[in-house]
Amino acid sequence: xxxxxxxxxxxxxxxxxxxxxxxxxxxxxxxxxxxxxxxxxxxxxxxxxxxxxxxxxxxxxxxxxxxxxxxxxxxxxxxxxxxxxxxxxxxxxxxxxxxxxxxxxxxxxxxxxxxxxxxxxxxxxxxxxxxxxxxxxxxxxxxxxxxxxxxxxxxxxxxxxxxx
Numbered sequence: 001x002x003x004x005x006x007x008x009x010x011x012x013x014x015x016x017x018x019x020x021x022x023x024x025x026x027x028x029x030x031x032x033x034x035x036x037x038x039x040x041x042x043x044x045x046x047x048x049x050x051x052x053x054x055x056x057x058x059x060x061x062x063x064x065x066x067x068x069x070x071x072x073x074x075x076x077x078x079x080x081x082x083x084x085x086x087x088x089x090x091x092x093x094x095x096x097x098x099x100x101x102x103x104x105x106x107x108x109x110x111x112x113x114x115x116x117x118x119x120x121x122x123x124x125x126x127x128x129x130x131x132x133x134x135x136x137x138x139x140x141x142x143x144x145x146x147x148x149x150x151x152x153x154x155x156x157x158x159x160x161x162x163x164x
Contacts, residue, residue: 005089007157019078040140044134046134054128083105087105110154117151
């Protein structure tokens with residue numbers, strides 16, 4: 001396969017992964033997902049750093065807002081990367097300019113992935129709400145780091161100039 005075909009396949013794999021995570025979250029929306037968000041946002045079990053610069057959130061409305069924001073962005077990520085993979089596959093033998101244009105939805109989807117997993121989970125969840133201090137949050141933080149790395153690696157790969 002050509003480099004372009006591999007790029008399309010790699011983006012399709014990432015899209016499938018993002019979609020599966022989003023669907024798993026929907027399947028566990030009222031139970032595990034809500035409970036996890038409430039646990040992290042409520043800053044439960046913070047023994048190492050018991051004080052925080054930001055107050056714990058216990059409002060169900062704010063917890064649902066955070067949860068639905070993550071879900072919406074996960075689906076947007078999956079949709080944009082899926083569309084990008086499809087367009088890249090179709091343009092794999094086209095001109096370099098056409099292929100770069102076909103990559104744009106994927107690049108935008110990978111950008112959304114970084115917003116979800118680095119900004120929301122890493123910066124807000126990890127740094128602001130100190131989710132690394134408990135088992136529930138720690139698992140989410142580790143998974144978010146992994147997804148951020150995948151997204152950034154793919155973003156870099158798609159941003160590289162095409163070989164002549």
